[in-house]
Amino acid sequence: MSSMLTIGQLADYAGVTIKAIRHYHQRGLLTEPDRDSSGYRRYTAEDAVTLVKIRTLAHAGVPLARIRDLLDADPETLTAAIAEIDHDLEDRIAQLGRTRDQLAQLRRGDRLFVSPEVADYLDDLRDLGVSERAIQVERDGWILMQTASPEDTSLWISEKRELMTDPEFRALYLDYDAAYDWSPNDPRLLDLADRTKNWFTNRHSRSESSPVHNPAIARLAEQSQPGASSPAWDRLAQLTDGQS
Amino acid sequence: MSSMLTIGQLADYAGVTIKAIRHYHQRGLLTEPDRDSSGYRRYTAEDAVTLVKIRTLAHAGVPLARIRDLLDADPETLTAAIAEIDHDLEDRIAQLGRTRDQLAQLRRGDRLFVSPEVADYLDDLRDLGVSERAIQVERDGWILMQTASPEDTSLWISEKRELMTDPEFRALYLDYDAAYDWSPNDPRLLDLADRTKNWFTNRHSRSESSPVHNPAIARLAEQSQPGASSPAWDRLAQLTDGQS
DNA sequence: GCTTGACCTTGCCCCTAGGTCAAGGTTCGA
DNA sequence: TCGAACCTTGACCTAGGGGCAAGGTCAAGC
Numbered sequence: 014m015s016s017m018l019t020i021g022q023l024a025d026y027a028g029v030t031i032k033a034i035r036h037y038h039q040r041g042l043l044t045e046p047d048r049d050s051s052g053y054r055r056y057t058a059e060d061a062v063t064l065v066k067i068r069t070l071a072h073a074g075v076p077l078a079r080i081r082d083l084l085d086a087d088p089e090t091l092t093a094a095i096a097e098i099d100h101d102l103e104d105r106i107a108q109l110g111r112t113r114d115q116l117a118q119l120r121r122g123d124r125l126f127v128s129p130e131v132a133d134y135l136d137d138l139r140d141l142g143v144s145e146r147a148i149q150v151e152r153d154g155w156i157l158m159q160t161a162s163p164e165d166t167s168l169w170i171s172e173k174r175e176l177m178t179d180p181e182f183r184a185l186y187l188d189y190d191a192a193y194d195w196s197p198n199d200p201r202l203l204d205l206a207d208r209t210k211n212w213f214t215n216r217h218s219r220s221e222s223s224p225v226h227n228p229a230i231a232r233l234a235e236q237s238q239p240g241a242s243s244p245a246w247d248r249l250a251q252l253t254d255g256q257s
Numbered sequence: 258m259s260s261m262l263t264i265g266q267l268a269d270y271a272g273v274t275i276k277a278i279r280h281y282h283q284r285g286l287l288t289e290p291d292r293d294s295s296g297y298r299r300y301t302a303e304d305a306v307t308l309v310k311i312r313t314l315a316h317a318g319v320p321l322a323r324i325r326d327l328l329d330a331d332p333e334t335l336t337a338a339i340a341e342i343d344h345d346l347e348d349r350i351a352q353l354g355r356t357r358d359q360l361a362q363l364r365r366g367d368r369l370f371v372s373p374e375v376a377d378y379l380d381d382l383r384d385l386g387v388s389e390r391a392i393q394v395e396r397d398g399w400i401l402m403q404t405a406s407p408e409d410t411s412l413w414i415s416e417k418r419e420l421m422t423d424p425e426f427r428a429l430y431l432d433y434d435a436a437y438d439w440s441p442n443d444p445r446l447l448d449l450a451d452r453t454k455n456w457f458t459n460r461h462s463r464s465e466s467s468p469v470h471n472p473a474i475a476r477l478a479e480q481s482q483p484g485a486s487s488p489a490w491d492r493l494a495q496l497t498d499g500q501s
Numbered sequence: 502g503c504t505t506g507a508c509c510t511t512g513c514c515c516c517t518a519g520g521t522c523a524a525g526g527t528t529c530g531a
Numbered sequence: 532t533c534g535a536a537c538c539t540t541g542a543c544c545t546a547g548g549g550g551c552a553a554g555g556t557c558a559a560g561c
Contacts, residue, residue, distance in 0.1 A: 099361070
């Protein structure tokens, strides 16, 4: 009977590779057909139908073992299974859409690496004119904070945000940022150290001190990064620590 | 420095498994960090950033080897690569949508297994009142035909369609279908055989014979399927062959 | 001080869904 | 009749981890 298909013809018809068909035989999805006189596999139209079913389910991401079971399940079970598979597919499509969004964020900056509220905060710093170096140090600090106690991050962020509403603090922040590159002998360091001590004193009198105001936190985050300090900052640390 | 992450903390932060991180170390995607005094890996915030990048690209289906290259590529190369990856993702989403359509067809019938024009033809047969058995035989025949010479199928289908516009042929087709279950001694077989011979005679006189009119084709397709003949049909074959 | 549970370490084999040779035998078309 | 295109089995390879074994370590509670 010449009206039977070779494995290559079957593969072309169903849009799969020969290797895939042999794999399906091995997994018991498609029964091995009879061989012709030269040992070639010869397939029927029914095999083609089964193979198209297999291909469709496999493209939908159904594991081969499950496909095997579905192929000889009763129609209701099959219908229910297809509904479920379709649902999964819908979810996966949505997930891929989300991945595309993340990919777009990856292209644009660091929004992806921290929680949205931290990202907003970093954007605000950027608007204030804070250097990229400082922002990176901040970002890394927040990442560490989030791993340590994710629930608290939100609170800490809002406290830091409030702090930033104080013009004097903002000015100090920016000056510290700028001072990073100064010479340790720069006379402006003395003034900056003075203003820092004053700010702390006033702050203490105005409200109870909360952990976020502790400069140790900032220093911790900074020091976790190599190159996060500078001669000028070391000098500043001396000037403020020595007399507080 | 306690502000460094253990592998578990890092994994939680980035939303991957510990095993995946170790796998990324092995593949050179993430450099092995320093160990603490007890041999535990200790990670920095920078590692977290890198890991989130890796996770995002991996979710997008980028092979790990490619991710490794992208991680230390220059920004333009990266941007171009991301654009390309995004494109692929778009394609894959579209493909999954198509798979969903096919899944829906799988649920509803055999449309999926043959080309649309064959499916339309089979639907017409169904409307004509042809039995499901016969339709299955037809379907399998068309599948074999499509694998043998896909380009010609369209032509053959239109010829068969035209044939079906002949009321006498339609009647013969339906009667043959019905005769499948008859007893080989059924007197109606004689009449059917006569009408068949007459039809062929008239047909021959009306137009030149084209291959599609050759009943051998139909018989070939039928015989490729076990149970595709019956005592009554065997008798009919005798009655028509014997005298033609 | 001891236990318990949660963490970390390396190493090994296992999985899916095939792809890629290699080393032949077969069939088809010009 | 000859080369191209097919078919056969077998063995090995791949990505992206999962799971388990057989430990070492750390922090909390009693």
